[in-house]
Amino acid sequence: MSTSARNADTADFHYEQLDQSIGELDLEGDIMVPGAASSVAAAADDLSDPDTLDEPVLATVVRDLRAVGVKFRHVFYPRRNPALLRDWDLWGPLLLCITLAALLRRDGSDDGGGGGDAHFAEVFVVIWLGAVVVTLNSKLIGGAISFLQSVCVLGYCLLPLTIAAVVCQLVLLLGSSESVGLFATRVIVVAAAFAWSTFASTAFVADSQPPRRKVLACYPIFLFYFVVGWLILSHAR
Amino acid sequence: MALSGYVPAADDQLEFQDFPEDEVGPAAPNSFTGLPDPHDAEEKDDLLTGDRTQASFWTFEYYQAFFDVDTHQVMSRLLGSFIPRLHSNYLQTYIRPNPDLYGPFWVCATLICTIAISGDLAAFMQTSGKMDFAWQADFKKVSIAATAIFCYAWLVPLILWALLWFRGSSSSYTFLEIACVYGYSLTVYVPISILWVIPFVWLRWLLLVIGTSTSGFVLLWAFWPAVRDEGKKIIGIGCMLLVGLMHVGLAIGFLLYFFQVPEYTTGSTITPAANTTMSTTTTKMPSNVT
Numbered sequence: 001m002s003t004s005a006r007n008a009d010t011a012d013f014h015y016e017q018l019d020q021s022i023g024e025l026d027l028e029g030d031i032m033v034p035g036a037a038s039s040v041a042a043a044a045d046d047l048s049d050p051d052t053l054d055e056p057v058l059a060t061v062v063r064d065l066r067a068v069g070v071k072f073r074h075v076f077y078p079r080r081n082p083a084l085l086r087d088w089d090l091w092g093p094l095l096l097c098i099t100l101a102a103l104l105r106r107d108g109s110d111d112g113g114g115g116g117d118a119h120f121a122e123v124f125v126v127i128w129l130g131a132v133v134v135t136l137n138s139k140l141i142g143g144a145i146s147f148l149q150s151v152c153v154l155g156y157c158l159l160p161l162t163i164a165a166v167v168c169q170l171v172l173l174l175g176s177s178e179s180v181g182l183f184a185t186r187v188i189v190v191a192a193a194f195a196w197s198t199f200a201s202t203a204f205v206a207d208s209q210p211p212r213r214k215v216l217a218c219y220p221i222f223l224f225y226f227v228v229g230w231l232i233l234s235h236a237r
Numbered sequence: 238m239a240l241s242g243y244v245p246a247a248d249d250q251l252e253f254q255d256f257p258e259d260e261v262g263p264a265a266p267n268s269f270t271g272l273p274d275p276h277d278a279e280e281k282d283d284l285l286t287g288d289r290t291q292a293s294f295w296t297f298e299y300y301q302a303f304f305d306v307d308t309h310q311v312m313s314r315l316l317g318s319f320i321p322r323l324h325s326n327y328l329q330t331y332i333r334p335n336p337d338l339y340g341p342f343w344v345c346a347t348l349i350c351t352i353a354i355s356g357d358l359a360a361f362m363q364t365s366g367k368m369d370f371a372w373q374a375d376f377k378k379v380s381i382a383a384t385a386i387f388c389y390a391w392l393v394p395l396i397l398w399a400l401l402w403f404r405g406s407s408s409s410y411t412f413l414e415i416a417c418v419y420g421y422s423l424t425v426y427v428p429i430s431i432l433w434v435i436p437f438v439w440l441r442w443l444l445l446v447i448g449t450s451t452s453g454f455v456l457l458w459a460f461w462p463a464v465r466d467e468g469k470k471i472i473g474i475g476c477m478l479l480v481g482l483m484h485v486g487l488a489i490g491f492l493l494y495f496f497q498v499p500e501y502t503t504g505s506t507i508t509p510a511a512n513t514t515m516s517t518t519t520t521k522m523p524s525n526v527t
Contacts, residue, residue, distance in 0.1 A: 122376055139297070140304040141339065212307040216339060223347060230354055 068092045075159045078200040085149050085204060093155020096162050097127045100228075103165045104235045123231060130227065131155060134220045138205060141216050145208035154224070157201035161225065164193035165232045186233060194229035198222050303338040303413070311340050318418075319425035319452040328410065328418050328459040336413045341420020345386050348423050351430045352386075353379040356495030358434045378495060386423070389487055393480075394419045400476060401463055408463035418459050425452040426488060433496050441496065445488050453484045 068091050101123040135150040143150075168186045175182050202218045209217045292298040317331045356378055394415040401410060425448045433441050457477055467473035 137304075137339070137343075140301055141306075142301065142304075212309075215308040216306070216311060220343060220346075223343070223350065227350055230350075234357065 064089075064091060068095070071156050072159055075156050075200050078203040085145070085153065088149045088152035090148070090152060090155065093131075093152060093158070096155060096158045097124060100127065100158065100162050100165055100232075103162075103169055104231060126231065127155075127158070127228065130224045134224050137220050138209065138217045141213050142210060143205070143208045143213075143217060145205065150205060153201055153204045154221070157197045157204075157225075158228065160193040160196040160200070161190075161228055161232060164189045164229075165235075168232060168235070190229050190233045193232075194225050197225045197229075201225075303336075305335055306337040306339055311337075314340055314421050315344075315424050318421040318455055319448070321451055321454045321458070323458075326459055326462060327455045328414055329462075332414050332417050332421075336411070336417035338413075338417070338420075341390060341417055344420050344423050344427070345390050347427050348386055348430065349379065349382045351427050352382045352491055352495055355430050355434045359436060359496050362434070362436060382495070385487070385490070389483070390420050390423065391416065393483055397460070397476070397480065404467060404472065406463050407466060410460075410463055415460075418456065422452050422456045422484070425449075426491065429488075430491065430495075433492065441492060445492055449485045449488045453481055456484055457481055 067087065067089065071089075071092055101120045104123050105120050131151050131154040134154060135147055138145065138150055139147065167189050171182050171185055171189075198218075198221060201221050205221065206214045206218055292302065314331050317327055394412065398410070398412040398415050401408070429444050429448045432444055435441075457480060460477065460480060464473035464476050467476075
């Protein structure tokens, strides 16, 4: 048998298979009409529906907030769950960064120089630039993690430090910054938050690194949270 | 006769065959060549350092080549940068196979943080007796520290490399190697700048002398072969003197700029009572820093 004849046989066989599969295809379905009340209600009921064009704005916002909340929970129980890495977003980091920068804002009347806005900008830039540099470092030493995934993890893991900043602000409202007891409280709170942030983010990021470079990837993260923790601690009024 | 008998046999054999998936696994190339697997991480460093392919300047892989180090390599380079060894040259034994930029960059970043933070801490302790001192992270100090350290770690190697190149040195030190040595040579200032928080002037100067002499010795010893067979002795010795003086000068500059107590109140000096509170806080604070 020649080769061309065999090829023709095979082609025929494929066409037969294709015909059969087309015949078995289910071509029935509902056509969604945007104006129709029933279809809109059905879309709104089912939150897992990928069609989000027709849903109310409130539903969109609530769903995004819920996703942010789920990630916050992951930061507090840093299991080896890839969910935080897979569905990354930058809403949480933005929220935390603005909160932190607003908490560490300096009073404009302070004659230390700069005014309130300068300190806000400094904290904001330190956080984003630090996250970018740490991410670049982990990419450069060969980490298998995408750029924005890493920024997302680093940003979400600021949550313990943001809480520490809130606590420190409350402690400062209680008494003057000169009291040793209150100062010790702030040191302990910030140190605990710093440890928690570092632990949580390294749990996520270290997995993406080759085993012999885990320390090299974790050290910049440690330094980054240390600087943020220092900014929180040094904010005395 | 022999040819006509041969052709049909070849026709039968020259057909595509299906091999099962498990036979054509990732280990298959080894069975043909007998060479070790190049993807094996253990063997990669020894085999591929000699003929590493150079990626294009605009690609990410080009920069990844500068960060191709492992933890134990970085640790030994950090330690070797301030532990003097007479019988081995730091640049040729530690840096030579592949100079990296990971260590220099993060040593500089760490040094900026520790110097700015411990300078703040020292100022805080020495003025904690006065109520009117507003203690804050001083961003001016951070930016000055960053400018000084990064300029030192990049410009001095550039000048040194240009000088060696201009004089036609036989050592063939590349710019990357010199920059790497310079970056690691700042390592010793990280623990020293943390210890500078302790407010005793004699201790600070003692630490400075110890740190600069050990790391300065390693630095000079690394560059000595490059200028040893220099035609004009005066240029070689001047070069070494410049390297040493800049290394010491940087440390003295750190100590004088970041750790001198500014006078915030008019005419009042630190009382013995303030000194005792300082020493009690001293014992507590470094545990926070380290």
